[in-house]
Amino acid sequence: MFYYERSVHGQLLRKGVKGKKTAPGKPPAVCTDCHGIHGIRPATDPHAKAARSHLPETCGQCHEQIYREWKQSIHGRAWAKGVKEAPVCTDCHGEHVIRSPQDPTSLVHPQHIVATCSKCHESERLQRRLGLPTLRLATYRTSFHGIMNRYGVTEVAHCASCHGAHNILPSTDPRSSIHPTNLPRTCGRCHPGIGEKVALGKVHFAGTRAESPLYWLIKVLYQLFIAGLIGFFSLYIALDIFNYLRGRPSHAVSPHHPNDPLSHELVERFTLNERLQHLVLVISFTLLVISGMPLSFPEAGWAEKLLTFPGSPMWRYYLHRIGAVMLMALVIWHLLYLLTPRGREQLRHLRWTRKDFADIWQMLKCYLGLSHQKPKFGRFSWIEKLEYYAVVWGTTVMVLTGLALWFEAPFFVYLPLWVWHIARLIHSYEALLAFLSIIIWHLYHVHFKPGVFPMSWVWLTGKISLRHLQEEHPLEFEELQRKSQMGTRE
Secondary structure (H helix, E strand, C coil): CHHHHHCHHHHHHHCCCCCECCECCCCCCCHHHHHCCCCCCCCCCCCCCCCHHHHHHHHHCCCHHHHHHHHHCHHHHHHHCCCCCCCCHHHHHCCCCCCCCCCCCCCCCCCCHHHHHHHHHCCHHHHHHHCCCCCHHHHHHCCHHHHHHHCCCCCCCCHHHHHCCCCCCCCCCCCCCCCCCCHHHHHHCCCCCCCHHHHCCCCCCCCCCCCCHHHHHHHHHHHHHHHHHHHHHHHHHHHHHHHHHCCCCCCCCCCCCCCCHHHHCEEECCCHHHHHHHHHHHHHHHHHHHHHHHHHCCCCHHHHHHHHCCCHHHHHHHHHHHHHHHHHHHHHHHHHHHCCHHHHHHHHHHCCCHHHHHHHHHHHHHHCCCCCCCCCCCCCCHHHHHHHHHHHHHHHHHHHHHHHHHCHHHHHHHCCHHHHHHHHHHHHHHHHHHHHHHHHHHHHHHHHCCCCCCCCCHHHHCEEEHHHHHHHCHHHHHHHHHHHHHHHHC
C-alpha cells in the first residue's frame, strides 16, 4: 500500500481525479483493477490477472490506445510470437510504484530511461539468443546526447526520443521513426531544418575497422602521430636540459649577470598589435580547452567534476562558442594583419628554408656531443616556425570541423552523417594534439627552459633584452648591430 500511494495512480486517486489523458473518463487504477476482486491469485500464478502473461491486457483495460500501439510494436509482435523476454508494462514502468515520466524517480524519466532500456538491450544472453544489436549503450554514452544525459541534461535525446515509447518499430519498417525516410523528421524535432543526408550513416556509430575503414584509419594515424610527436618533444626537451646541466647549452639561454649591460638594454620584438593577437589566441584556446576537453574524456574524474558543477552544461555550451567566435575573429584579424607591411615582413621571416633543416641537424649534433657550435638563428628559429605553421594548420582544421559540429542542420543538407562522424573525430584529436603541444613544447621553449624560467615577459611587454636576442637569435642580433653602427656613422 505504501508503494501504491506514492505511484502516479495513488497520487491521482488522492487528488480525486476522475479520469486522465491516457484513459479519459476512467478513474485511476486501484488494487482490484489489476488483481481482481474474488479468487485473487498471486502474480506468479500464470492464470492470475496480474501475472506477466496477462499484464498487457490488464493494463490495456485503462490504457487502450497505448495497448494498441504496443501490440503493433516490435516488442508486442515479439511477445505475440512467444518471446517471453519481450518487455511488458511493468518491465519499463515498474509495478506498484509506477510514476509519471516527468517524475525524476521514474524508471522512464529522461535520466533513467537509458538504464531501463539497457536492462534488455545490453544483456549478452538476450543479444545472443534474440540477435539484438550490440554496442547500443556504448555508442550512445560516447555521443554528445549520451554525455549530456549522463550529467543531468534532460533535454537531449534519449532512447524514446528517437525510437518512440510504446510504438517502437524496427528501422526497416517505413512507419518507424528511425526509418531512413523518417529520420530527418525525427531528428528535426530537436534540430530544425536538418538535411536528409543525416540518414546516410549510422547513428549508433562505433567507428570500428569493419564498420568504417576510413574512420578507423584516421583514428589510428592520429594516435600514432600524437604518440610519436609527443615522444619526440619529450626526448628533445630532455636532451636540451641534459646539455644545459652539462655546461654546454645548445639552445637554452645562458644565465644573465646583474652587471651585464646587454641584459638590461631592451629592444622591441613584438608590436602591440601582435601581442593583442597572441592574447586573444591564449584566451580563446583556454576557453575551448576547458569547455571542450570534457566531452572528449567524459569518463575522466576531472571531466566529471567540471560537468557536474551546477549549471556547467549550460556554461560549457556558451564558453565553447565564445571561444570559437574569438578564434574565428582572430583568423580574420591575422589575415588582415598579414596584408600590412609589418605582417608581410614577419611572414617573410617565417618562411621555411633549407637552412632550417641544417639548423635541426646542427642542433642534434650538439645534443649528441658531436659539436659545440649551436646553430645561428635569424628572427625566428625552426622551432618558432614549426609552431606558427602548426597553429595555422590546427586553427584551420578546428574551425572547419567545429563549424560542421555547430551547424549540423545545414551540414546534413550537403554531406552525409558518416562524414560528420569523421569531422567530430578530427576535431577531438586536433584539440588533444594542440593541448599537448602547448603545455609540453611551447611552454617549455617560451617560459620553462633554463635561463628563462619561470616566465618570459616578451609576450606581455613585447621587449627582449639584447643578451636574450644574442643567445636566441644571433643573426638578428648581428643585423641589429650593423644597422646601429651604420646609423652611428651617418
